Amino acid sequence: MKLRIILIIILIAFFQSCGIAQRNNKLNSQKDYRGSVIKKNTIKAPKYKISTPDYGRTSFNQVNLKQNEFKRDLNNQIIQIINDTIKNNPGNTAKLNLIKITNAQPNLKDFQIEEYYEIDFNGNNITVGAIDAKGIINGLASLEFELTQNKTPKKNIKDWPNIEKRIMQINLKAMDPEVVKHVLLRLWRGHFNGAFYSIHNSVEFEASKKYCLKDAMSKADFKSICDFGNIFNIEPVLDFAFLSHQNKSFVLEEISPELLFNNQTLDPRNPAVYQLIYSLIDEVIELVDPKIINIGHDEVIGFREKHIVKHGPILPSELFLSNVKKINNYLINKNISVWMWGDMLIAPEDFPNMHPGYFHATKEYRWLIDSIPKNITICDWHYKHYKGKLKQKLDFSSVDFFINKGFQVIGATYNVNEMTRQFSNYIIEKNHPRFNGMIATSWHKLLDGTIKNKEKSDHLKQYDAILEFSANAFWNAE
Template structure:
C-alpha cells in the first residue's frame, strides 16, 4: 500500500510540475521544434506566375519551410482596395500558386500592408479614411469594412495558418521622415491608434482561427537597446516601443528585421522572447548580418528566420534574388556554411514596403 501511495504522490508531483512549467513557459511551448525558414517576396507589379513557381522550387531546394508573400497590385482580389496592374494575377492564379507551394512542402503566409504604407493598400483611393498621407485612420469604421472584407476573402480562398498585417515604418519618428513621407502640417499616427488597430485586427483574426504576424520595428525604441544598431528600431516616438508591446497579446508573432547590422547579438529578439512573444528574425542581402543574426536566432531557439527580397524581384535582379534564397537557406541552417560572393548590385535603401528603390 505504501508503495502505491508513493507512486501516486510521485505522479501527482510530476503532473503539478508539468502543469506549472507549462503555465510559465506557454509562450515558448514550441521551443524544441525546428525554426521556420521563410522566403519573402513582394507580389507587386508584374511578377510572372512561372517565375513565382521558380521561387517555390528554389526555396524548397534551399531548405525553406514557408513563403511569405506581400499582396498588393500584382493580384486581383474582389475586396482589395488597390488598383491592380493590367498583368496582375487573377485570384484563381493566386490560389493555384499557393497550392503549388504547399505541394512542394512550403506553407504560405499572406502579408497585407495595414495601417502604414498605404501607398500599397488604399493607394490614395480612399482619402476620407486616411489619418495622414501614409496611414489610414483606425477611428473610422469604414477602414475595417475594407480590411475585414479583404481578410475574409484571403481566409476563404487560401485557408492560411497566419496572416502578416504589416504595421512597419509609421513614418514620422524623425524630422527627415516627416519631411519625406508626410504632407506639411501632418503628424504620424499616435501610438494609441497604432495599438488599437493591432488589437482589433488580431481579435478579428483570432475569431477566425488565424494567427497574427507583424513587423516589430515600431515596438522597439533604440534607447531600450544601448549598443545595438538603431537603424531598424523605429519605436522612438511618444508612446511607441515597449509601451505598445505591453498592450499587445502575446500570441502575436513578431518579425524582427535587421538588414545591415554588424553586431553579433540582437537583444531586441531576446527581450521580446522574454516577454512571451514568438519572434522571427528577418534578414535581407548582407552576408555578415545573415550569418550573425542566424547564429543568434538559432542560439535563442527563435520561432523562425526570414529571408526578404523586397524590390529586387520587381527590378528583375535575378542573380541577387537567387543568391539571397540560396545563401539564406544555407545560413539559416548552419551560420558557418560557405556561400558564394554576393552578386554586384546598386546600393539601395534598407527600408520596408518599397517595391522600387
C-alpha cells in the same frame, strides 16, 4: 471626287482601328505574363550534415519510381519536375525507392526528426528514406540538385535542419505567376518551408480591386501559386499592409482619401477601414485558407521629424494599438496566427549597440509593447550592421526583449551575409522555444519575370544570392 472622299474615309477608319488595336495590344501585354525569361536554377542545396563521396557514380537523365511508401503524402508532380530537370543529361535511367525509416540521428528535436532524410546511391538504384513526408520532400530536393551535378556526386547523405521555420520572401508586385512557381522550385531546393508572399495590391481580390496595380494577377493565379508551394511543403505566409505604407501597398489616396490618417497611414477611427480589411481577410481565407497573416504595422510615417513636414504628424500611439487589437481579434476568431513587424515597439536608445535604422518607436510609442496582445508573433528585422562592427559579434538583444515580454519571435534578414549568418546562429545560441524561425527578405530584388522587365533575365541573380546564402545559414545554423 466622291471616290476620293470614300477612300479617305476608309483610310481614316483603317488607321483609327490600328491605333485602337495598338492600344488594346498594349493593355493586353500588361496582362500577358507568358514569355518572361526564366533563368536556369543554379541554387545549391544547403550543405549536408553527413555525406560520403562517390566519384564513380553514373549520370542519370531519368528516374523511374520503383517503390513509394509515401503515396498518400507525396504529389507525383515532384518526380516529373526532377525528370524535367535532368532530361537533357547524358546518362542512364535510375530506379528510385522512397522508403519509410524508423530512426534518425540521435538527440534530434521533434521538428528535426520530421524533416530528417537519408539518400543512398547504389549503382542505378537510388533510395531516399525519411520518417515523415516532410523529410522525403527535403530528400527529393537534394536528389534533384545532385542529379544536376556531375562533378561532386555523393554516395550517402544524412541531413536535417537546425532552424524550424525557414521562410523566404516573394514580392508579388508585377510578377508573372509562372515565374513565381519557378521561384518556388528554388525555395524547395533551398529547403525553405515557408513563402512570405508580399501581396502589395498585386492580386485582384474583389475587396481591394479598385486599388490593384494594372499588372495584378488574378485570384486563380494566386491560388495556383499557393497550391504549387504546398506540394513542396512551403507554407504560405501572407503579408499585407493593414496600417502603414499606404499609397504603395494598399489604399490609394486619390481613390479613398477618407480612409487615410495621412497619405501613408490608414485611419483607425474610420469604421470603413475595418469593413475593407475584414472583407479582404474573408476573401483570402475562402481562397487559400492561410494559417498565418502578417498585418504589417512597420515604419509608421512620422517616426522621423522630416516625415512630419511632408506627411503630417505620426498616428497617435493609442490609434496604432486599437488598430492592432481589432485586426488581431478578427484574425484569431478565424483561427489565423497573427504576425507583425516589431520596429514600432522598440527605440534605438534602448539598444545602443544595434543599428538605429530598424528601431522606430518614438517616445509616444515606447509604452505600447506591454499592451500588444501576446498571441502575436513579432518579426524582428536586422538588415544592417552598426559602426563597422560587421566582423565582430553582433548584438541581437531585441530578441531577448521581445521574448521577455512574452512574445513568439521570428528573425528577419536581408542581403548582408554576415548579418544573416550571425542572426541565424543566434537562434541556436538562444535555444528558446519562442524563437524558432527566420525570414529571408528580398523586397525589390526579385525583378526577373516582372512584366516591366521581361528582357532583363539576369536580375534574378540578386534574389538567388540572398536565397542561396540564407538557405544554408538557416538550415545549418550553429
